[in-house]
Amino acid sequence: MSCTTRRHASLAHRWTPTSRPTPNRKGPAPRRTGRARPPSPSRARFSPGGKGGDEDYALATLDTSPPAFATAADAAPITRDRPLPVDLANDVDNPGLPRASLVVDRQHPHGTRNPYLADTYPNLSVLQQHVKFFDRSGDGIISMLDTFRGFRALGFNLLFSVMAIFMINGTMAYATQDSWIPDPRFRVYIKNIHKAKHGSDSESYDTEGRFVPEKFEEMWTKYAKTSAEYMTARELFQMTEAMRNAVDPYGWIAAKFEWGTLLLLVGERHPATGELVVTRDHLRGQFDGTLFYRIEEERAKLAQGRAGAETATAETFATSGTVAGAGIRPVEAVTEGGRTTATADVSAQRVAGGETAVKQRVPWGSAQILKDVGVEE
Incomplete structure (x- = not known):
């Protein structure tokens, strides 16, 4: 066999067998042949523009160029039509980290949780906080009757409340069970609610x-x-279309039902454009269920106020706990200092001398919580 070793092209960067120093050999060290050993990956440097460095390490090194963070591509126009919050880390620490119990966003970087549940149920996940409102009996189970009562408490009519039973209990009950045997009572178990999360969301x-x-x-x-x-009704519809996953008809229907219900529940007319919109505060509140408790509470205050309207005076009624945001449509929009506000009819009762309307100016977006389309006042 020849003492000459043939080298494959892919191994050209390695030392040749004859280039290794021989122990106790007199004279100068043998001359090394071949190409120099490349730097280790940890020391590789990716130069701006992708030139002069090993591109295999482009994502692994800290010295990256702006193109490495590009969020849009010319060949994919959709990436420009739907931009990303590239500066979110300036407002929220580690925004990609899922929070178990807190709802964190730009306006609430330290997070909030449902205040109606914090004392009684301090360890619920955000999704569990979202659905806990419908557990009317507090046993950790959402029965069909619980769903019906929950939607009635939000002001929905009989037909919509019955339809909600089929959409919620009919489709989610089996997924949340511990048993393979279907529950004939179609109960939803809150401890397993994560199993009922659908696609296209x-x-x-x-x-x-x-x-x-x-x-x-x-x-x-x-x-x-x-x-x-805020988001307009058209933008909400476009969002549900854009979020659709392939071959997921259940997810498509569920998304339309959920966002459509939110629009019926808290959608309000913009005072300037007249468009039906949902404010960011309302949309954020439905993720942890806070919105549902607020609506139920304000409906109760409104009903209490109406019950005492026959004998109450304008002054006593205005301080009885009924505040702007209790479901009355704004009647007047005013812009002062770049901020739009609304004058809302908080109440109207009979007093000596006729009917008097008590008005209070509140920030626009808070003046109407309930809606008269599909919602029973």
């Missing part, structure tokens, strides 16, 4: 029911084209 909940700040903010930068403070 915003992904603001992860598959374990945690809240993902990055996905929530993506939803706004991608689809809220008119304003960062």
Whole structure:
């Protein structure tokens, strides 16, 4: 066999067998042949523009160029039509980290949780907080009757409340069970509610029911084209179309039902454009269920106020706990200092001398919580 070793082209960077120093050999060290050994990956440097460095390490090194963070590609126009919140880390620490119990966004970087549940149920996930309102008996189970009562408490009529039973209990009950045997009573178990998460959604909940700040903010930068403070009905519809996953008809229907219900529940007319919109505060509140408790509470205050309207005076009624935001449509929009406000009819009762309307100016977006389309006042 010849003592000459043939080298494959892919091994050209290695030392040749004859180039290794021989122990106790007199004279100068043998001359090394071949190419120099490349730097280790940890020391590789990716130069700006992708030239002069090993591109295999482009994503592994800190010295990266701006193109490495590009969020849009010319060959994919959709990536420009739906931008991403590239500066989110300036406002929220680690925005891609799902939060188990807190709803975190730009306005609430330290997070909030449902205040109606914090004392009684301090360890619920965000998704569990979202559905806990419908557990009317407090046993951790949402029965068909619980669903019906929950929607009635929000002001929905009989027909819509019955339809909600089929959409919620009819489709989610089996997924949340511990047993393979179907429950004939179609009960939804809150401890397993994460199993009922459907596709074609915003992904603001992860598959374990945690809240993902990055996905929530993506939803706004991608689809809220008119304003960062609200979404129009058209934008909500376009969002549900854009979020559709292939071969997922159940997810398509469920998304339309959920966002459509929110629009019926808190949709309000913009005082300037007249468009039906949902404010960011309302949309955020439905993720942890806070919105549902607020609506139920304000409906109760409104009903209490109406019950005492026959004998109450304008002064006593105005301080009885009924505040703007209790479901009365704004009647007048005013812009002062760049901020739009609304004058809302808080109440109207009979007093000596005729009917008197008590008005209070509140920030626009808070003046109407309930809606008269599909909602029973």
